[in-house]
Amino acid sequence: MKRMLLTVITEQALERPLIRCVLDTGARGYTITDARGLGHRGLRTADFEQGGNIRLEVICEEDIARKIADALHHRYFQDFAMVLFIQEVEVLRAHKF
Amino acid sequence: MKRMLLTVITEQALERPLIRCVLDTGARGYTITDARGLGHRGLRTADFEQGGNIRLEVICEEDIARKIADALHHRYFQDFAMVLFIQEVEVLRAHKF
Amino acid sequence: MKRMLLTVITEQALERPLIRCVLDTGARGYTITDARGLGHRGLRTADFEQGGNIRLEVICEEDIARKIADALHHRYFQDFAMVLFIQEVEVLRAHKF
Amino acid sequence: MQQLDPVIFFFLLGLGAGLLRAEMRLPAAVYELLTVVLLLSIGIKGGVELAEADLLRIVPQLAIVVVMGLALGLIAFGILRLARGLPRADAAAIAAHYGSVSVGTYAVAVAFLDTRQVFYEGYAAAFVVILEVPAILLGIVLVRGLRPTHGWGSVLHEVFLGKGVVLLLGGLLIGLVAGADQIAPFEPFFFDAFKGILAIFLLDMGLVAASQAGTIRKHGVFLLLFALGFPMVGAAVGGFFAWMAGLSLGGALLLAVLGASASYIAAPAAMRLSVPEANPGLSLTASLAVTFPFNVIVGIPLYYGVLSILYPGGGGLS
Amino acid sequence: MQQLDPVIFFFLLGLGAGLLRAEMRLPAAVYELLTVVLLLSIGIKGGVELAEADLLRIVPQLAIVVVMGLALGLIAFGILRLARGLPRADAAAIAAHYGSVSVGTYAVAVAFLDTRQVFYEGYAAAFVVILEVPAILLGIVLVRGLRPTHGWGSVLHEVFLGKGVVLLLGGLLIGLVAGADQIAPFEPFFFDAFKGILAIFLLDMGLVAASQAGTIRKHGVFLLLFALGFPMVGAAVGGFFAWMAGLSLGGALLLAVLGASASYIAAPAAMRLSVPEANPGLSLTASLAVTFPFNVIVGIPLYYGVLSILYPGGGGLS
Amino acid sequence: MQQLDPVIFFFLLGLGAGLLRAEMRLPAAVYELLTVVLLLSIGIKGGVELAEADLLRIVPQLAIVVVMGLALGLIAFGILRLARGLPRADAAAIAAHYGSVSVGTYAVAVAFLDTRQVFYEGYAAAFVVILEVPAILLGIVLVRGLRPTHGWGSVLHEVFLGKGVVLLLGGLLIGLVAGADQIAPFEPFFFDAFKGILAIFLLDMGLVAASQAGTIRKHGVFLLLFALGFPMVGAAVGGFFAWMAGLSLGGALLLAVLGASASYIAAPAAMRLSVPEANPGLSLTASLAVTFPFNVIVGIPLYYGVLSILYPGGGGLS
């Protein structure tokens, strides 16, 4: 099965619930970097309480990626700054994911 | 229309002009992470004045991505440390971009 | 020749050896961002000695990407937390890489 | 006019630099460190004083202060709903911010009293901890009723385990248990350096306030008026409760300032997750870019001037 | 029971906050800064004292301490191999951690003695530098033999050019060359603020220890027992070598604490690259989440109590 | 030979650790914080002294110092163009760096005078602010003429709203308006801790200088000679202007050191955006990896020795 790289850019405040959602849906790992940015919900810089963004990456099978995207869409898109995109990737040791 | 992910890695000093350029060209958002690296213009680490890099990502329609790439090429490639690449991505709520 | 974006997520402690490996194999540059994450080898957060991850990106020709992947696989996969994936990208000024 | 405390100049410097878009930023890590040190300093100092105070007198005061927090939240909510018809969630979120308190403003008020050598109840830091909580809980109840979406467990976690409550309360307990003598070796760092650390913190707050300033216009005149007007109401309420609690003039100023100030540490974090449909920009802009500067520059000397005249035992302007 | 030094409360606060999953974190940059300042402070203080000490007496003591580091590493390795049959690499890595030392624990022990105004050899910081090294080298030799994979150059680089050795040794040399008079202008920052900085450091360590606590269970009861039991052995060994070196009671406590403590700065970095097949989780969890809290809360007063009774010249419990 | 001030040892420690590739780094956030504190400290101290000085005497001195900045820039530009034929943009960029000043070097010179208890004009921090600007403007004019690419607005923004000018000037104003009495509560943080903070800053600068050292070779011998030789010229020019301004021996040393030093905060940022075709590696390597260490280790005592003999009223070497 294809392996996908799912990237989510969203509010720092969501870090813990997001991780829970990703792991509950069946992904086996994730990577987070701190970020800042601008989108429909305005400027989000990192130099203040809850102000910054995180950039979460998950490598997983395609169906899991879709399930995570659905779950996030359902729960958070209405009320939170969030952007989500998916790419196909070639992964070493693909069975790990 | 296809949605593209444009990534630019360049000098921290360019953060403000770059953002202006991206938004003026028609993109609706951007994400920045701090980075360090090595390229043709030597080592760029983040632990000193103006020393670090930024990694800017923009999701947008293909023609806007090309326009941004052209503008940056024209204005900055001659004199600044800069790398730029483009990938196609699948985006949730594509109409936002 | 196609240009590839190789991304490696691994332990901070490997930063120097990794850079050496990448440049020795023939790549002409790299970009690093600090990251944290979870994988088969457990949680890796950045707030302690050697605890965090780095996210290394290299743009290079396909064969070099494969060589780097092989070298890392050979040397580090056994004993270190490491994830590696490859994507094709469109690069401005491709001859640089 | 009374001269400004120099610590305010640092805020103005940051604000000016930010508004002029100067090439200056204090990294997030610095802000985190300063906040931790400030919260601990205030808590420890309060705890040391608490160790020497008469607990029988203090417990009823703490109860009064809880009521004050709820009253402030309700008043703010009423104003926002009646005068403007803001959506329920937004009104509740802003009310939670204004019923809660700003530790930075409190620190400036303490510096103000110290400079003038005015006596105040040293254990007032306990009021800060207490006031962090009730208005936030109220704000959540006003939107979610008595059954929050993710259950009370998660709400209480957000409210009681935020950085503000944990460090203030932790500091209080440490000061209380250790007492003045054992805290002495920590004084150079937590007390002597306090004003300098507060200065850097205010410089940073100035930069942040400037970066928020652009959004004020977007949110309209009403929010601006509220953010400028409510502090006066809050200060009056604080003064009243101080009188009920039998505080000194200095203590009354502190409670008035707490009433006038709006939270930007505890409340934003808690409301974001518990009432996500509220626009976080509204409350943060109001509390940070308008109310904080107003209190720090105009409010504190103003409340002190008024209390000096009106407060029983105030004894007129010195 | 002897009362806890208040600096421990900060560790407990961090630990509690972490275990309750409070919304609080100290950024990595803060940890780095605190570590650098602590290492330099300890080094400089030791260097100033070294400048006034009798080098002829100290050199043999340093030699004794090298032997002690090797002895501790060998004992730990023996216990781990014999009692449990841990894989050679894991046993060697843990032995390297426990034969080496924890600077944070040492700082708490110094604060303990300062509070009680107990005399100790001020140059003991030199023992800390010395002890960083031998057990780590031993650990590598126990796995790789006398021919490490990437050559001795790279091993020595890892061991001698880690942050710990460089800053402690650098501080020692600065203090030694400059002497007390010239160091005086640095005192407010490096010495007076020391206890406050140590407090923030311990708060952070508490948070880190809490984040590691979850992994203790995963590694089984034996590791837990070792991490709680070995400190007692290490303290006894340290006390014995202190007696051999002719140290005072205070100096004996410091050497006992160094023996009891496990490295979490130098050893993890060096072992990760030199013996990568060892599971770094085992040694880090043991030293950080079990041994560090144990020493800091229970160990130091315990060792002091025992030494007061048993150590020649200890003169009984005060 | 005069003994080195111990603050230099921290620079040497950082430099040594960096050259040996020790596993040590100070995060960017730490560097930012230290810079902010140093700039503010120097500014505030200068402002407090300015409040007590005779403004009528100072204003002409400031004018003299502006001329000095332009003179330094022109001399540097001339040398680089004539002796070597460097491209116009590169020569102008380097001239801007060397006509401007290094705050870190100034801080070390102040520490040098304080240690020796030599009198100096306390308001000299005002010279630092003044000198930041003219050479940078000159550098831009030398390349762009009187019509910079993005207009003067953007150039003036770069030059006047960099961190250096804003914080030094802000500090000066705060010190000036508040005066010594009101600044007193800030002393523990901004003045007493100064030397310790400077020590950590220099440690960091040593690491940075070491990381730049590798590029010196790449840029050839001429740049190395310039970076070692120009400080002597700059110090002579500074000494001459100090004499014109009627400064004391201590003040003359400070102005000589400012003349000898090269900017690495204001100039790189401004030149990067205003003259991007200049190679930033050239000027940064020269000023940071060669001139800064040279001034700090060799230059300051050397200039002081020479001035003690030659400067009117210097009164010979003590």
Ligand SMILES: Nc1ncnc2c1ncn2[C@@H]1O[C@H](COP(=O)(O)O)[C@@H](O)[C@H]1O
């Ligand atoms: N077009 C875009 N390209 C890249 N990143 C974006 C874009 N739009 C939004 N983002 C990022 O996603 C975050 C949330 O977006 P939004 O929900 O639109 O406010 C922003 O703060 C940005 O960091």
Ligand SMILES: Nc1ncnc2c1ncn2[C@@H]1O[C@H](COP(=O)(O)O)[C@@H](O)[C@H]1O
């Ligand atoms: N081949 C590469 N792969 C990944 N990142 C690169 C590569 N080349 C350059 N970079 C990044 O782009 C920045 C500017 O590159 P350059 O303009 O070549 O100096 C560098 O500092 C690196 O962070």
Ligand SMILES: Nc1ncnc2c1ncn2[C@@H]1O[C@H](COP(=O)(O)O)[C@@H](O)[C@H]1O
């Ligand atoms: N499925 C995944 N998706 C994204 N990142 C991952 C994934 N698995 C592991 N990682 C990252 O790669 C690092 C090393 O992974 P591992 O070797 O599996 O422990 C982790 O700490 C994560 O940052």
Ligand code: NA
């Ligand atoms: Na309030």
Ligand code: NA
């Ligand atoms: Na040990």
Ligand code: NA
């Ligand atoms: Na100069």
